[in-house]
Amino acid sequence: MAVLATALSASSSPGPAPDRAxxxxxxxxxxxxxxxxxxxxAAGMDPAARALAARHDPAAEPQEWGRVEGWPNYDVSVRPDLGIGALDGDRARQINALIPIAAGxxxxxxxxxxxGSAAERKKALRCLTQAVYYESALESDKGQAAVAQVVLNRVxxxxxPASVCGVxxxxxxxxxxxxxxxxxxGAMAGGVxxxxxxxxxVVAERALAGQVVAEVGTATHYHADYVLPWWSPTVRKVGQIGTHIFYRWAGSPGEPAAFVQRYAGREPFIDEARFARPRLPDAENTVVLASEDGHGRVAAVLGGRRKPTADDIARINEKLRRFEAETPSPAAAPEAAGGEPASPAA
Incomplete structure (x- = not known):
């Protein structure tokens, strides 16, 4: 209401008569x-008038969402600070829900x-299955397919990188x-x-066969809704499926025409034993700023996971119990990288 009132009284162009407001x-x-x-x-208001209206808005929330002016060409050596400090999961969900989906x-x-060859497809399928499993094991089929699509969009x-395992x-x-x-x-150390x-x-196989999730389109980024990454204002929110919020690059780099990289035709060797050891990633120092002209962009850490609390673990176990009650366990375990079946997690 403060914005509306100020818009009528402090517009940069002559305002309408009060009785015609x-x-x-x-x-x-x-x-x-x-x-x-x-x-x-508010577009016709003077910037100073908009600032004044926001200052006197009795219900104002900190503007923790939307694209920050100047960020398209921000110094990528500096991590921006949104000024909101540490957030718990519930507060992060509230803020994420307030961030509007970018129109159009x-x-x-x-x-x-x-x-590619059958051998390369087998490697790609395993890597994509790992991404779907570890990032979205308890999501819906569409939620899992959306994670797979982000991987293939990046390819x-x-x-x-121009390969599935490389991505x-x-x-x-x-x-x-x-x-x-x-x-x-260290998530890979516990088996599956x-x-x-x-x-x-199955989700990974469908994605490699051409399945497309219309709700995420050209998204190349996502994070869980219980975190608020500092990089989210630099990209465009396009939707949410389950707990994951999906984003695309801003401007022309996020348009379908920009996805022109050809598949490399081969997959790199993945040392799964090495990558199963925890190495404590420092996601806070990874830069993900995107310029409108497509230059100087650096990728984001995905997943957005945090250490679970006791309540988180209880909810996850309950959800897993319901899944297992509805889904019969197959007799065969998946093959590991060396061809041996992997041990199921307890």
Missing amino acids: HEHILKVTGGSLSEDALKAL ELKPARPFVFQ RDPNF VFQGAERTTGCQFSFTCD VPWAWDRAK
Whole structure:
């Protein structure tokens, strides 16, 4: 209400007569009270008037969302500070829910159909299955498919490796740069639950055969809704499936036409024994700023996981119990990298 009142009294252009104010608002907003309508109404205000309105807004929340002015060309050697300090999961969820989905930013992704030998496909399938399993084992089928699509979108993005395993394990050889946190936090050391692995494998197979999740389009980033990464204002929010919020690059780098990288045709060797050892990634120092012209972009750490609390563990175990009650456990365990079946997790 403060913004609306100030818009009418302090507009940079002559305002309407007081008795015609409602007509002016109706004309500008089209009768809508949406975020876009409010932005349209405030667009004619002087910047100082907008700042004054925000200062006197009795219900104002800290502006912890949206794209920060100047960030498209921010100094990538400096990690920006949103000024909100540490957040618990509930507060992060509240803020993430307030961040609007960017209008018009969801663009369709082309199907990814794997082109390579049977041996390379087997490697790619294992890496993609690992990403789906460790990042979204208890998500819905669509939620798992969305994670797989982010991986394959990155394979076609010139800013990332041109292979599936290369994308999944990018940065895993360092202690500060794992793109997917499971590749350096020790998650792979505990084995897998066979039925959940097989479910993730089916999702990965479909993704490699060209399945597309329209709800995430060209997304190349995501994080869990119980964290608020400092890099999220630098990219465009396109949707949420389950606990994961998905983003695409801002501007032309996030358009379908930008995904022109050709698959390398071969997959790198992955030393799973090495990457199963925890190496404590420092996600806070990994830069993910994107420029509008496509230059100087650096990738983000994905996953956005944090150390679980006792309550988190109890909720996860209860959800796992319900999954297992509904899903019969297959007799066969998945093959490990060396061809031996992996031990199921307790």
